[in-house]
Structures are given as C-alpha cells and as structure tokens.
Amino acid sequence: MQAETKTPRRGLVRWLLGGGLTASVASFLYPVIRFMNPPEVSEAAVNEASVAKVQDFTLNSGKIVKFGSRPVLLIRAGESDWRAFSGTCTHLDCTVQYQTASHQIWCACHNGFYDLNGRVVSGPPPRPLEEYAVHIRGDEVIVTRGAG
Amino acid sequence: MLAARENEKRGPLGWLEDRLGLESVREFIAHKSVPKHSATMWYYFGGITLFLFVIQVLTGILLLLYYRPTTAEAYESVQFIVTQVKFGWLIRSIHSWSANLMILTAFIHMFSVVFLHAYRKPREATWLSGIALLGLALGFGFSGYLLPWNTVSYFATKVGTDMAASLPVIGPPVARFLRGGDEVGGATLTRFFGFHVAVLPGITTVMLLVHLALVQRWNISVPPWVERQFRDRGREVPRMPFAPNFFLRELMAWYAALAGLGILAALFPWELGDKADPFAPAPAGIHPEWYFLAPFYTLKLIPSNVWFIEGELLGLIGFGLLAVWWVCLPFWATDRAGQVKTRLVTGAGVFLLSYLAIFSALGYWQ
Numbered sequence: 001m002q003a004e005t006k007t008p009r010r011g012l013v014r015w016l017l018g019g020g021l022t023a024s025v026a027s028f029l030y031p032v033i034r035f036m037n038p039p040e041v042s043e044a045a046v047n048e049a050s051v052a053k054v055q056d057f058t059l060n061s062g063k064i065v066k067f068g069s070r071p072v073l074l075i076r077a078g079e080s081d082w083r084a085f086s087g088t089c090t091h092l093d094c095t096v097q098y099q100t101a102s103h104q105i106w107c108a109c110h111n112g113f114y115d116l117n118g119r120v121v122s123g124p125p126p127r128p129l130e131e132y133a134v135h136i137r138g139d140e141v142i143v144t145r146g147a148g
Numbered sequence: 149m150l151a152a153r154e155n156e157k158r159g160p161l162g163w164l165e166d167r168l169g170l171e172s173v174r175e176f177i178a179h180k181s182v183p184k185h186s187a188t189m190w191y192y193f194g195g196i197t198l199f200l201f202v203i204q205v206l207t208g209i210l211l212l213l214y215y216r217p218t219t220a221e222a223y224e225s226v227q228f229i230v231t232q233v234k235f236g237w238l239i240r241s242i243h244s245w246s247a248n249l250m251i252l253t254a255f256i257h258m259f260s261v262v263f264l265h266a267y268r269k270p271r272e273a274t275w276l277s278g279i280a281l282l283g284l285a286l287g288f289g290f291s292g293y294l295l296p297w298n299t300v301s302y303f304a305t306k307v308g309t310d311m312a313a314s315l316p317v318i319g320p321p322v323a324r325f326l327r328g329g330d331e332v333g334g335a336t337l338t339r340f341f342g343f344h345v346a347v348l349p350g351i352t353t354v355m356l357l358v359h360l361a362l363v364q365r366w367n368i369s370v371p372p373w374v375e376r377q378f379r380d381r382g383r384e385v386p387r388m389p390f391a392p393n394f395f396l397r398e399l400m401a402w403y404a405a406l407a408g409l410g411i412l413a414a415l416f417p418w419e420l421g422d423k424a425d426p427f428a429p430a431p432a433g434i435h436p437e438w439y440f441l442a443p444f445y446t447l448k449l450i451p452s453n454v455w456f457i458e459g460e461l462l463g464l465i466g467f468g469l470l471a472v473w474w475v476c477l478p479f480w481a482t483d484r485a486g487q488v489k490t491r492l493v494t495g496a497g498v499f500l501l502s503y504l505a506i507f508s509a510l511g512y513w514q
Contacts (some may be wrong), residue, residue: 019508036337037321038328064427069331087429090459092447093310094303097429108337108430109307124459126452 021123046070051084052141062098062105067143071095072132073105074141082134084143085118090127105129180374180390185374190260191394192401194363198356199402200250203409204288207243208345215295217341219334221299223423230420237417244418246409249306251289251439253405254282262477262497263507266369267487272478275363277355281474291344297337302424302434305340306332307444314460333426372490435511442504443467445511474500 046068052124062075064087071087075098085105087095090142094109104121105114112123133144158165164170182191215234216225229236258278267275294305309332313323328335365367370385378385388394436444443463450459455463473480481493 028378038324040507041329064429066427073429087427091452092307092314092432094306094430095426106436108432109303110444122454124447124450126458126460131508 001069020061028043036124045117047146048142048144050100050137050148052142054136054139054141057141060103062100064095064097065143067132067145073098073129074134074143075105080136082136082141083118084134085129086133089125090120090122090129091125096129117144177391178379178389181387182368182394183370183374183391183496184388185370185375187264187371190264191368193260194256195398196401196405197250197253197257199405200246200253201352201356203246203406204243204250205349207239207246210239211243212345217295217338219297219337219372219424222295222337223420226296230417234461236460238413239416243411245412245416247289247292248437249405249409249412251285253323254285258282259497259501263494264369264371265481265488265490265493267478268482269478270487271362271366271369274366275478276357277362277490278474279356281352281359284348284355286342286439288348289339289439291348293437293471294337294340295344296420297424298421299424299428299431300434300436301422302332302379303430303434304425304440305336307436308440311334311460313445314458315464316461323411331426372488386391438508438512441511442507444497445507445514448511470500 022080027050032059037052049077051065051072052074057076058135059075059076062073064071065074066072073085073087073096075085076084077083085096089096089107089109091107091112094107096107096114098104098110099106102113105115105116105118106112107123107125110124112120112125114125115121115128117128118131120126132146135142136143156374159376165174166258187217211229213228214225216222226240230240231237233239251309261275261278290305290308294301307479309323310393312326313319315322326336350458360489375386382456435441444465450463452459454462477493482488
C-alpha cells in the first residue's frame with residue numbers, strides 16, 4: 001500500500017529534478033550559443049564607386065579593385081570596352097584574375113574559367129560571375145552594381 | 149612506525165610515493181604487457197602521434213608569447229618570431245613540421261589499426277575515439293593554417309568555409325559561425341585562434357584520455373592471423389613487459405621522430421609566404437596542405453552541375469558518405485555471427501589509401 005502511494009510521488013520528484021536540471025542546462029547553453037553566433041552587422045550598401053583611374057589600365061588588362069569591402073575584377077578589354085565582375089568565384093569563393101593571353105577570367109583554386117561576359121567556360125564554377133556596369137567620368141572609372 | 153622509518157630511508161621520493169599512492173601505479177605498470185609478434189612495430193605509431201602532440205603543445209605555448217591574432221599584426225608577429233626572436237625560426241618550423249608529421253603518423257596509426265583488424269569487438273569505442281582524435285587533428289591543422297595570415301592560408305580558409313556554406317539548410321549558419329561574419333577576415337582570425345589554442349586543445353585532452361583509457365581497458369589487439377598461427381601451434385601469443393621493454397622501444401621511436409623533426413625543421417624551415425590580401429587574386433598553383441589535397445583535387449574534377457545537383461554539393465555529399473562509411477567500419481566489418489570480414493576491410497583500406505595517395509599526388513602535381 002505504501003509502495004503504491006510512493007511510486008507516483010517519486011516519479012513526480014524525478015520528473016521535477018530532471019526537468020529542472022534540463023531547464024537550467026538549457027538556460028546556460030542558450031546565451032552561450034547565441035553569443036557564439038556572430039551578430040548581423042549592417043554594412044553601408046555600396047552601389048556605385050570610383051574604383052580606378054583610366055590611365056592605370058592598359059588595353060587588354062584587368063585587376064582586382066575595391067568596391068566597398070568587396071573585390072571586383074575590372075577589365076579593360078578594348079579602348080572603351082570596360083567590364084566589371086564580382087571578384088569572387090561562384091565555386092568556392094576564391095578571388096579570380098584576368099588572363100591576358102586567353103582573354104578569359106581564371107580562378108586558380110580549382111581551375112575555373114569564365115569568358116568576358118562572366119559566363120562559365122570550363123571547370124567547376126556552377127554560375128556566371130555577377131556583372132557590374134562601368135562608366136567613365138573624366139579619368140575616373142565608375143562601377144555600378146545591379147546594372148550589369 | 150616501521151613504515152615511517154622505511155620512508156625516512158627512502159627519502160622525499162618515498163614520502164611522495166606514499167602520499168600519492170604510487171605503489172598501485174607501480175604494481176600496475178609492472179604487470180602490464182604488450183603482445184610481441186611480427187607486426188608489433190605498428191603499435192608504436194599511436195605513441196609517436198602522442199609524442200608529436202606534446203611537441204605541438206610545448207612549441208605552441210612558446211609561439212603564444214609573441215603571436216598576435218589580428219589581421220594587422222598576425223603576419224608581422226610571425227615574421228618577427230622567425231626573423232628577430234632567438235630560435236624563433238626553429239620553434240615555428242618545429243611547430244609546423246610536427247603538425248604535419250603528427251597527422252601523417254595519425255593516418256599511419258589508423259590504417260595500421262585497419263590492416264591489423266584491431267577495431268573489432270570489443271574495441272569499437274576505441275576506434276570511434278581515435279577517429280574523433282583524427283578529426284580534431286585535422287581541425288587543428290585547418291584552424292592553425294590561417295594564423296600566419298598569409299595568402300595560401302587566407303584562400304584555404306575561404307575555400308574551406310565556403311564548402312561548409314554550400315551544405316543545404318545548416319551550411320550558411322555554420323559558415324557564418326566559423327567565419328565570425330559573412331566574409332573571411334579579422335573576426336575569422338580571432339575565432340580560429342580561439343579554436344586552435346583553447347577549444348580544440350580542451351576537447352582533444354578529454355578525448356585523448358578517453359582513448360588511452362579504452363586502450364588500457366581492452367589492451368592491445370592481436371591480429372587475427374597471429375592469433376590463428378599460435379592457436380594452431382597450441383601456444384599463447386608471446387608478450388613483452390610494457391616497462392621497460394616496450395617503453396624503451398617506444399622511446400627510441402620518439403627519438404627517431406625527434407631526429408626526423410629536427411632535420412626537417414633545420415634544413416627546410418617552414419616558409420611564411422606573402423601577407424594575405426583580400427583584394428589580390430588567388431595565386432597560380434595554390435593548393436591546401438597535403439592532407440586536404442585529395443578532396444581539393446576531387447572538387448576540381450567534379451563538373452559544375454551533375455544532373456540537377458551542383459558539383460560542390462555533390463562532392464560534399466560524397467565526402468560525407470565516405471566519412472560515415474569509414475567511421476562505421478567496426479560495425480559493417482562484422483557479420484551476424486560475429487565473424488570479422490577481414491578481406492572486405494583490407495580491400496576497403498586499400499581502396500581508401502589508394503584514393504588518398506593518388507588524388508593527393510595528382511592534386512599536388514597538376
């Protein structure tokens with residue numbers, strides 16, 4: 001008789017103890033996990049920037065320029081033929097470069113090639129490079145995002 | 149009264165032995181033995197890996213005296229260590245070389261366990277803890293690689309964290325967690341430094357104790373063919389005392405490892421390369437450390453899209469399945485009757501070893 005009355009009470013005590021412990025562990029872990037997750041930092045969105053001087057680029061040359069905090073590959077393909085693309089490969093985020101001999105964009109990490117329209121020619125990149133618009137104002141090269 | 153007089157005779161060491169209860173440890177070591185047969189030499193690689201880990205800890209502590217984990221100072225601080233600090237080049241070189249040798253000996257240890265069939269019941273948990281230690285060693289390699297903040301380390305981290313990002317659902321938050329933000333930068337360096345000098349050493353120490361305790365609990369395995377040979381002859385597999393016989397042999401192996409390490413560190417000092425520039429293209433011929441070369445080359449070969457799956461995701465799924473298959477080895481290696489499928493396991497070991505060797509070589513040279 002005594003055992004019958006004790007069992008549910010013991011179960012309740014166990015449940016309360018277990019539940020209390022679980023809850024306290026969870027209350028310790030939650031702030032730790034939130035702390036480890038980096039906060040979203042709102043970056044001033046750069047949509048247009050003066051990235052270089054015209055005279056810095058010879059014909060059939062290209063280099064990485066700063067577009068806000070991101071790298072952009074700026075290419076001078078002809079006298080007034082300027083192209084700009086996102087500087088990071090769509091495969092695994094390496095920074096690409098312009099190859100003057102083949103007139104192609106190359107990612108050295110996994111040997112991906114893009115043409116001068118940013119389209120994948122060969123290798124593992126899954127998508128084309130994002131293209132930016134380029135305008136010349138005086139001797140300044142202006143790159144604009146979202147207008148490629 | 150008599151015991152007290154005896155201790156007085158033995159001096160402070162005797163006193164310490166009594167107070168710490170070392171008598172039982174002495175007893176335990178005196179009775180510990182190791183199987184002695186044609187494949188005994190492979191038993192030493194676990195100990196060599198442990199020895200190299202200790203070297204890592206010691207040289208790592210020394211490097212901490214000068215290293216500064218910020219993008220503005222990391223490269224310069226390593227440069228200062230190798231050019232200005234007395235023996236700095238040696239300490240840094242030993243740290244880098246012993247890291248590589250440690251991973252090499254860990255791989256040798258793992259494959260020797262496979263080919264000697266030491267994973268079989270009741271040592272499944274020993275295998276799992278060993279695999280966890282190998283994973284931790286690779287984590288040490290990946291996190292430590294970024295710390296000098298040079299070009300190759302920067303791009304290796306970009307590629308590595310971007311691979312994580314390509315996993316569905318959990319990928320992007322995992323990559324953000326690893327990078328400490330959306331891009332590889334100062335926050336990533338600080339995090340990787342924290343992982344490298346605090347988180348990973350802590351976990352590794354616990355896992356190492358578990359692994360050693362399990363090795364102790366189940367003793368060292370004897371290969372099935374050796375067991376068979378001696379059973380057929382009606383004899384027991386001979387054993388040698390752990391102390392001093394096995395331990396002195398292990399000590400010689402440590403000295404050999406130390407000699408190899410000294411030669412490599414002195415004759416081929418670890419290069420620092422150029423400082424990382426997030427606005428410079430990845431240089432031609434870039435490749436990761438040798439132990440990541442096989443997946444690196446595999447990712448190069450997989451086309452951008454296979455059917456409807458992106459190539460990198462397919463590669464990751466493949467690596468994931470391969471890893472799960474390998475981790476579960478002790479469980480699929482045994483049939484329902486408890487017999488070990490030795491031929492299947494040996495074949496699997498040869499397959500994995502060949503894949504790693506061939507693809508690493510191709511990744512290096514192509």
